[in-house]
Amino acid sequence: MNRPGLRERKKIETLHRMQGEAMRLFEEQGYDETTIEQIAAAAGVSPSTFYRYFPTKEDVVVQDEYDPMIVAAFQDQPEGMAPIEALRTALRVLFGQFTPEDMERVRKRVDIIVSVPAVRARQVQQSVATERLISEMVAERTGRDATDLEVRHFAAVLVASWTAGVIAWSDGGLGEDLMTIMDRCLDHLERGVPL
Amino acid sequence: MNRPGLRERKKIETLHRMQGEAMRLFEEQGYDETTIEQIAAAAGVSPSTFYRYFPTKEDVVVQDEYDPMIVAAFQDQPEGMAPIEALRTALRVLFGQFTPEDMERVRKRVDIIVSVPAVRARQVQQSVATERLISEMVAERTGRDATDLEVRHFAAVLVASWTAGVIAWSDGGLGEDLMTIMDRCLDHLERGVPL
DNA sequence: GACATTTTGATAGTAACTATCATTTGATAG
DNA sequence: CTATCAAATGATAGTTACTATCAAAATGTC
Numbered sequence: 001m002n003r004p005g006l007r008e009r010k011k012i013e014t015l016h017r018m019q020g021e022a023m024r025l026f027e028e029q030g031y032d033e034t035t036i037e038q039i040a041a042a043a044g045v046s047p048s049t050f051y052r053y054f055p056t057k058e059d060v061v062v063q064d065e066y067d068p069m070i071v072a073a074f075q076d077q078p079e080g081m082a083p084i085e086a087l088r089t090a091l092r093v094l095f096g097q098f099t100p101e102d103m104e105r106v107r108k109r110v111d112i113i114v115s116v117p118a119v120r121a122r123q124v125q126q127s128v129a130t131e132r133l134i135s136e137m138v139a140e141r142t143g144r145d146a147t148d149l150e151v152r153h154f155a156a157v158l159v160a161s162w163t164a165g166v167i168a169w170s171d172g173g174l175g176e177d178l179m180t181i182m183d184r185c186l187d188h189l190e191r192g193v194p195l
Numbered sequence: 196m197n198r199p200g201l202r203e204r205k206k207i208e209t210l211h212r213m214q215g216e217a218m219r220l221f222e223e224q225g226y227d228e229t230t231i232e233q234i235a236a237a238a239g240v241s242p243s244t245f246y247r248y249f250p251t252k253e254d255v256v257v258q259d260e261y262d263p264m265i266v267a268a269f270q271d272q273p274e275g276m277a278p279i280e281a282l283r284t285a286l287r288v289l290f291g292q293f294t295p296e297d298m299e300r301v302r303k304r305v306d307i308i309v310s311v312p313a314v315r316a317r318q319v320q321q322s323v324a325t326e327r328l329i330s331e332m333v334a335e336r337t338g339r340d341a342t343d344l345e346v347r348h349f350a351a352v353l354v355a356s357w358t359a360g361v362i363a364w365s366d367g368g369l370g371e372d373l374m375t376i377m378d379r380c381l382d383h384l385e386r387g388v389p390l
Numbered sequence: 391g392a393c394a395t396t397t398t399g400a401t402a403g404t405a406a407c408t409a410t411c412a413t414t415t416g417a418t419a420g
Numbered sequence: 421c422t423a424t425c426a427a428a429t430g431a432t433a434g435t436t437a438c439t440a441t442c443a444a445a446a447t448g449t450c
Binding site for chain 2: 084118120125128138144150154156158165185190192193
């Protein structure tokens with residue numbers, strides 16, 4: 001069996017070091033004021049290496065490994081469960097595994113995503129991929145086609161709901177925790193967003 | 196009263212010429228393969244002038260004058276009307292004023308928005324502004340606060356629904372017209388996106 | 391026609407990103 | 421342990437979007 005190996009371990013370590021140093025520099029001097037050269041230098045690598053790990057500067061903030069976890073948690077839910085309910089439960093399970101440090105990291109990232117337009121834009125590109133993922137999972141679950149208007153609409157609206165929740169959580173200070181806000185958003189959505 | 200004047204007329208003309216030439220070049224040789232220098236040259240202006248009209252290359256596709264029209268049409272709707280219904284009607288009114296040529300132009304723009312990630316990202320930044328606009332209009336109408344979670348959630352989800360509709364329309368070939376698709380999306384949303 | 395103001399053009403510079411090739415480092419077989 | 425191969429890194433040069441600044445031209449006003 002393929003044990004991790006020094007090579008792979010070093011790569012992961014380098015990746016995390018670059019992300020860590022980048023976040024530190026962003027906090028200290030701002031996103032736009034930080035160059036890739038600085039990030040690379042702080043992490044002890046060349047700019048070339050930076051670009052091998054992150055296709056764009058924005059990715060150093062946006063990139064994470066949560067998507068496959070969500071997919072797994074979603075598919076763990078029982079067949080008969082309604083899609084929106086399955087997703088809610090999946091998120092609950094995922095958050096349950098997060099340490100407070102994880103949450104703090106997420107919050108810092110979201111802060112930048114919300115406040116730097118270019119990063120937010122990049123995040124949205126990610127969301128498009130997530131939408132497709134949801135469309136496919138939901139299509140499989142309901143026996144519909146993934147290109148069906150209502151399936152795609154469901155995915156788009158759900159991602160928007162989720163995003164709105166995260167943003168509200170991030171700039172809402174320490175008011176409520178993320179899951180509570182998410183529940184309120186999903187409830188509101190299920191009722192047809194009445195006002 | 197301020198009559199248009201030669202100066203303003205020329206500016207509008209220059210703006211439209213740049214957008215027109217840009218769209219032509221994008222169609223002919225692709226978005227990424229077209230430089231701002233080329234667009235400026237084709238429109239008979241300097242690159243400096245291009246940047247005075249459009250802050251980014253993406254804006255030449257994304258920028259339009261529809262937002263204020265939507266706001267106006269929305270505020271024309273009777274007080275008592277539910278927000279989602281008022282918006283639906285406002286859109287219907289707006290589309291009614293569009294010529295087939297307008298629609299063709301919109302479709303070409305949407306094609307690029309959907310297919311070029313950078314442009315789509317820029318469009319999303321616009322959408323964030325639109326969300327805020329909707330939040331404020333809805334807040335005024337319902338007597339709530341514009342920073343209220345449910346108000347912001349409503350705006351976010353509504354913009355997502357609308358966007359999903361436009362995208363489906365754009366790559367759905369000549370199947371249905373935009374307003375029909377929009378109606379289906381808004382209906383689906385009002386019912387709580389059941390599947 | 392003279393003057394003020396707005397719009398444009400030209401120039402130089404920064405930084406993100408790409409492409410390419412030589413160099414180093416970790417994995418592997420003998 | 422060494423020789424060899426593959427993967428990862430570094431260095432270099434170049435393109436292009438975008439910024440800042442100042443001089444020149446076009447337009448509006450008296």
